[in-house]
Amino acid sequence: MEPGRLSINALVTAYSRAYHSTHDSPKIFNDALAGRMLAEEERSLLEQALAGLIKVVNPNLASTGPDQATALACVIQNQNGPITLSRSRYAEDCLERAVKRRVRQYVILGAGLDTFAYRRRDLLKRIQVFEIDHPDAQDSKLRRLARLGSGFPPQLHFLPMDFAKQSLIDVLWRSSYNPQEPTYFSWLGGTYYLTREVVFTTLRAIARMAPLGGTVVFDYVDQDAFSAERSAGRMRVMQAIASEAGEPMQASFSPRDLPRELQMLGLCLQEDLGPAEIEQRYFRGRKDAYHAFEHVHFASASVMNRKPR
Numbered sequence: 684m685e686p687g688r689l690s691i692n693a694l695v696t697a698y699s700r701a702y703h704s705t706h707d708s709p710k711i712f713n714d715a716l717a718g719r720m721l722a723e724e725e726r727s728l729l730e731q732a733l734a735g736l737i738k739v740v741n742p743n744l745a746s747t748g749p750d751q752a753t754a755l756a757c758v759i760q761n762q763n764g765p766i767t768l769s770r771s772r773y774a775e776d777c778l779e780r781a782v783k784r785r786v787r788q789y790v791i792l793g794a795g796l797d798t799f800a801y802r803r804r805d806l807l808k809r810i811q812v813f814e815i816d817h818p819d820a821q822d823s824k825l826r827r828l829a830r831l832g833s834g835f836p837p838q839l840h841f842l843p844m845d846f847a848k849q850s851l852i853d854v855l856w857r858s859s860y861n862p863q864e865p866t867y868f869s870w871l872g873g874t875y876y877l878t879r880e881v882v883f884t885t886l887r888a889i890a891r892m893a894p895l896g897g898t899v900v901f902d903y904v905d906q907d908a909f910s911a912e913r914s915a916g917r918m919r920v921m922q923a924i925a926s927e928a929g930e931p932m933q934a935s936f937s938p939r940d941l942p943r944e945l946q947m948l949g950l951c952l953q954e955d956l957g958p959a960e961i962e963q964r965y966f967r968g969r970k971d972a973y974h975a976f977e978h979v980h981f982a983s984a985s986v987m988n989r990k991p992r
């Protein structure tokens with residue numbers, strides 16, 4: 684990530700949500716505020732850059748010289764949109780159920796340009812929201828929100844943190860987060876870009892800081908994602924784009940080992956959706972090009988009784 688800047692990945696995920704909200708139907712996840720988080724000039728630069736990716740996403744279509752709108756639709760629907768839209772839908776569906784079960788705090792790790800607190804004012808009546816992100820990314824978001832003039836809901840708390848250098852326990856401890864309150868954590872698009880060690884340290888901190896039954900939802904890629912023989916073409920494209928942007932993908936996890944690895948951290952895996960299940964749940968019957976992304980999983984884990992040391 685460049686110092687003082689929002690991560691490119693966070694910009695692209697926000698753009699994908701904005702694009703879907705205005706161009707596609709039916710909606711997988713409708714973030715009607717995502718577009719407002721992007722400045723006009725930034726949006727047009729992003730559109731040019733994303734449309735230019737057609738050369739790697741679909742060389743056949745690229746060779747026909749498509750216009751920018753056609754190239755952009757192909758890149759968003761095939762490459763950038765599917766993971767972002769379906770994981771946000773998964774996380775917020777799980778959150779709604781958790782709030783019905785009395786969850787009172789929502790911690791969004793690596794929040795990027797997430798608009799939850801502004802989109803779901805109805806839920807803010809019942810929960811406190813803590814957005815955690817890299818200090819540079821959060822700075823950029825705060826400036827965007829100030830420019831929009833939409834104010835800052837009192838239930839929304841911003842906690843800057845570098846996962847690779849700071850402890851989540853310390854950061855939450857110093858905030859108004861209440862470790863006794865039922866809490867739901869989401870971590871979307873975060874585990875890919877960190878080391879396994881940093882991911883496990885963060886998950887262990889959640890297990891320590893949330894009371895029994897607290898939940899964490901996160902997405903991850905399986906170990907085949909990095910195998911030259913077994914990885915899918917668009918996963919390789921995703922890795923190449925991420926490296927080119929200076930935010931390389933690093934961590935992968937084995938769905939077979941994950942339950943045991945989480946248990947050692949004090950978490951019990953409740954659900955692990957693989958690509959086939961994600962396709963069934965969020966993409967079935969669509970007439971456009973959106974499909975579940977190979978190698979990507981959505982996991983939900985709950986905090987166990989025994990606290991890790």
Ligand SMILES: C[S@@+](CC[C@H](N)C(=O)[O-])C[C@H]1O[C@@H](n2cnc3c(N)ncnc32)[C@H](O)[C@@H]1O
Nearest residue numbers: 692693696793794795817820845846847871872
């Ligand atoms: C792919 S973006 C996802 C953003 C958002 N969750 C979404 O789904 O649109 C990854 C997020 O992780 C954050 N991030 C990356 N490395 C980080 C680090 N070392 N410490 C804190 N946040 C980090 C970035 O700032 C960015 O907001």
